[in-house]
Amino acid sequence: MSVASISRYPVPDIDGLPHDIRERILAVQEKAGFVPNVFLVLAHRPDEFRAFFAYHDALLEKESGLTKAEMEMIVVATSNDNGCPYCVVAHGAVLRIRAKNPLVADQVAVNYRKADITPRQKAMLDFAMKVSNDSKSIADEDFVALRRHGFSDEDIWDIAGITAFFALSNRMANFTAMRPNDEFYVLGRGLG
Amino acid sequence: MSVASISRYPVPDIDGLPHDIRERILAVQEKAGFVPNVFLVLAHRPDEFRAFFAYHDALLEKESGLTKAEMEMIVVATSNDNGCPYCVVAHGAVLRIRAKNPLVADQVAVNYRKADITPRQKAMLDFAMKVSNDSKSIADEDFVALRRHGFSDEDIWDIAGITAFFALSNRMANFTAMRPNDEFYVLGRGLG
Amino acid sequence: MSVASISRYPVPDIDGLPHDIRERILAVQEKAGFVPNVFLVLAHRPDEFRAFFAYHDALLEKESGLTKAEMEMIVVATSNDNGCPYCVVAHGAVLRIRAKNPLVADQVAVNYRKADITPRQKAMLDFAMKVSNDSKSIADEDFVALRRHGFSDEDIWDIAGITAFFALSNRMANFTAMRPNDEFYVLGRGLG
Amino acid sequence: MSVASISRYPVPDIDGLPHDIRERILAVQEKAGFVPNVFLVLAHRPDEFRAFFAYHDALLEKESGLTKAEMEMIVVATSNDNGCPYCVVAHGAVLRIRAKNPLVADQVAVNYRKADITPRQKAMLDFAMKVSNDSKSIADEDFVALRRHGFSDEDIWDIAGITAFFALSNRMANFTAMRPNDEFYVLGRGLG
Amino acid sequence: MSVASISRYPVPDIDGLPHDIRERILAVQEKAGFVPNVFLVLAHRPDEFRAFFAYHDALLEKESGLTKAEMEMIVVATSNDNGCPYCVVAHGAVLRIRAKNPLVADQVAVNYRKADITPRQKAMLDFAMKVSNDSKSIADEDFVALRRHGFSDEDIWDIAGITAFFALSNRMANFTAMRPNDEFYVLGRGLG
């Protein structure tokens, strides 16, 4: 729909990219039906691209006590708080799909405290917001509160790790003025 | 879709409402196809209901140098900043419809600085954010900057007035835990 | 005493105003002995004037579990926090009169936590400050705390409603650079 | 009028105080007609009392390019921002008297940007607020701006010094819950 | 090592200073082996110099339930929060020496919550940070919490007094661009 720029920086041609990066991009294109702009924008720097997606996969493509939908809630809540359009729109789509719920992404973005999610999920997001905004004050009490909701220490690392990774990701997306693909806005809304 | 509560407070039965309020609600239902929850939640107090919608209409249903879409941008940008789900979701729908643009509401909600809107509209939203968050510092310079973008003094009152009205509205919606109707999430997304 | 401007916007001549607005202004003048500037400043826009005072009356001229003095405390505390001279000075006068206490308005304005008011009134103002500054975080616990002080749910709506209405009012007064009448500064100080 | 406590800490009997402190207190009582509570509250610690008033006098009882009224404006504006009732009420009285203006203290307390003061005085208070809230960011540009308003470098030290001294004073008054004398509320209001 | 300016203001020649000030400076030079810049910078105004050091001594050179190291922890934690290089670097050196611990100053400066100090000391610093940043909210509960850690009411005054004094000191040091002596950076690091 739009022809607006997707980055402040030059966006490489896929064909000219290193082989591994091109393969990754073609694979995601095959699966999603389009290339999410984060792949094109970050490909401007191949080594950072590789590290970024390796980190992403290490956190989000693993076994966890968190569901895939819960992981995306963390991304959506902290990214809206950071004013990051790419992450809210793209991961909002993923959240709708993972949760099979067309409403939850907008709810979590604007105010997770009022969203249709469980008390356990709200506690998870309270902690994610603390990691995002006030990590210097993280204390033993935070772990106690999360364990009371059934989170293991490895789950808690997952919450903190995903939040920390999107602290990086939000800043890079805002810095590059990374534009969300138009496709993300409607995915998972249960339409059509 | 959902059966969740739409308010912390009792929601009156439409049939038992004073005649003028019932008429207004039936009229909006006829036009929209459903009753936006703000009508039902605020009907708990008829006098406040009447004043609220009279104020709303005085600001948003009048001739203005602002377009209807621009008025809704003000609502969406300041309401997301205030963490108000009802106002972001409901007025996001209206914004998409008014602007005939399925993307602009999410863009303006998360970060209007990066949205597909004009510099004049960004200046309008910069001022709305100042009215919303730091009205004590409003100064002559703010008027100069807005006039440079072609806003008349009456347009500037419209910007401030709408922002101020939704400062009230956001607080009441957050206080009552007002729930957006499910219908709003998809309206104007150009689907179906 | 002063001849300074009372508004950034044109102030209408009372004689040229619509009949209902002129009547209201003359009535308040008769009662108070002068016309509070808020009436003149907002009369620039008759429809907004009518809705503003209808809302004001719906909240402040009704039966409530809050005393008239308590209602004014909410206005004074939140308006000082918002840096709104008109509301602090004008409603400070009303508070002194309603409470028959020449000290309480300045105390509540600067720091209600140290004012000569009851613990119940401090709890009321703690909540009003949350509605004013952080409505997105209002939670069930806030209601529990207020009920423990004897506030009914309707009383709590009154607290929130008055706070929300003055969120609007403070922004309009700051935006228009609304000037408090000189008379307000001394009313209720037990002098003369 | 009130019999409330004037400090969280024991308040010494004037007769039991060291001679120099007793003399100072009796002198101020003779001049003002009452003993301002700051003298009694701080007399709990004679050495700190002596240093406090020596510092006060070194800054406020000296020749300066600032008028006495301007010095008090700095105190009133920063003390309201710090939520310090003693300093706003007591120095508000002094400001009214020094400026021979019954309105200016309340205006400067709530929002000096809208007060009936000169642009030079507003620039002075802008800088005082920066010293009070963000001293780490003080830069050469701040000095340039103040010099443009005619302040000498010694005047600028006076602004910063008074602000810094009341940063201390506000914290001690808030910490001790120092209560303003009832007399201060009406002094200088041009009544009776 | 460096020849940079130590103040925005003229630094007086020691020989031209009033006798009492010269004596104090020579005494500290004899003891420390160099003249800390705070003495030279503040000597620009002899009366303020005298009051400043009288206040300093009244608080820090007295018997207290706080150890000398604990007093310095208060200075270092609040001064880093205020972005005051002189106070962090100079008092960091004193803290290392007082505590006979080469690590504690940097730990307390960056994040006292994670420093190798006792829970009692962390409670002391929690309160100091509240005095520094939010004195308007100091409440009885703060005293209860400190007493539970064994602090007497006089100890609590010491915590608040030192914090308040360095609220002044940080602002004056930042305002004058007071430069820490190079010597302070290495003192007490257990080297050489």
Add this chain to the structure above:
Amino acid sequence: MSVASISRYPVPDIDGLPHDIRERILAVQEKAGFVPNVFLVLAHRPDEFRAFFAYHDALLEKESGLTKAEMEMIVVATSNDNGCPYCVVAHGAVLRIRAKNPLVADQVAVNYRKADITPRQKAMLDFAMKVSNDSKSIADEDFVALRRHGFSDEDIWDIAGITAFFALSNRMANFTAMRPNDEFYVLGRGLG
């Protein structure tokens, strides 16, 4: 010196680590003379460890228009602002060594605006602080300001990228309560 825990999480034995991670750790130990704790703490999760250091190297071990010392300034300034002891202490040491300046790390940590660095470096750190704290407001003007100081667009990406990476790193270090090695406190202080 200390035997305190270096992480809230289990720290793996080096011998039991995957080969590539063990090799990396042994290499750094050979070069530095000790194993910086970040390697041991993050080795709890090998995949995240690999991605973390790949990202680190992609940003900090490359050719850049920034000097190595400038890169470390970014880390030290933003990490102190985030209250991250590990990053301030460890990278402070690296900064002292890279800059061959024993003072600059403490200066940049507490208040880079007052540090002995160039205007260009202060502009770099102003932007890094914006990326760290307010990335949603990054605008074309920021690029213009940096280019005026001679930074190329690739240099600007380096500034943003390093800041964003340490946004992640600070949060992980604070979350794990990562302890700086005692050795870092004295490295590069020009002693011994």
